[in-house]
Amino acid sequence: MIHILVAETSPLASQLLADGLRRSRTPKFEVSIPPSLSPDACLAEIARTRPNVAVLALNLQNEPLSAMEVIRDLHSQGVETKCIVLLEQSDRNLVIENFRAGASGVFPRSHSPQMLARCIESVHAGQIWASSQELHYVLAELRKAKPINIVDAKGRVLLSVREAQVVRLVAEGLSNREISQHLSLSEHTVKNYLFRIFEKLGVSTRVELVLYSMARREEQQVVPRQCTVPMLAR
Incomplete structure (x- = not known):
């Protein structure tokens, strides 16, 4: 069982994503949602519950790039939760900056829930999730x-x-x-x-x-x- 924390741009979006992940047959997920989707609340909840993987919207509560700040703070606190950031598109600068912040993967919203489940399983196993193009961006930088x-x-x-x-x-x-x-x-x-x-x-x-x-x-x-x-x- 993989413990996941999901923090989307809104409570409804978080609930829909959590419900979709709970329906996964393989692997099995235990999914939680923070009581508030503000960056500070997400940081506090991850630090408190220590999920295996956190799936974060890039702009938590519409605060630009706030997921990256959460990830940096988690690293500074020594929290080992692996983080995946949801992106609207595979923008070169966003991909580079998210990995630089310490994300273990970036995931385009256009991809299927089944692919997200595979992404979570891979990141939990210690892999880095990136497309060939995204990896090229990072290595070139x-x-x-x-x-x-x-x-x-x-x-x-x-x-x-x-x-x-x-x-x-x-x-x-x-x-x-x-x-x-x-x-x-x-x-x-x-x-x-x-x-x-x-x-x-x-x-x-x-x-x-x-x-x-x-x-x-x-x-x-x-x-x-x-x-x-x-x-x-x-």
Whole structure:
């Protein structure tokens, strides 16, 4: 059972979407709606209930781009709920900014409820949901940015063996709790490792870390088997 929070542009739209998802046979969803659809209320409800996945309208209560602010705040609070943002159209800048904020997927409203159920299942499994064109937008933008410094000026590797293990497990879609269990560490220690990794590599979210890794691999044209990035292109 996957716990989902749905926050659409209105209570009626939220209820219709929630009802549609509840009818899904595979996978099965437990769907909740926040008591208010304001950005602050959505943030508070997600932080309180910790759903597996949140499906958010881009403009909550008609506040422009408010879903991105909610996602940024969730990341700053250490909430591991994965977020999918509903878009009216696949606008290049909106796609880039949503992934930069930390969204795990973007989903066009024109697609079917069955496709949304598939999107939620994939994101819950640790994948990134984007069409081939949307992924192209993001990778093209990342190539313009300062590259990740994997080694220092003397060619020494910046990441320790343990940090590299954490990066690999993040890329496989594992949560902090799952990483802590896999490496026999406390969740607090995993968070400290991630803080240092973000600082060393110049990234700020888990999604950005995975996407930067994808951009780097594309440039190198060599993808190590053990570091396969989970990604689903529609």
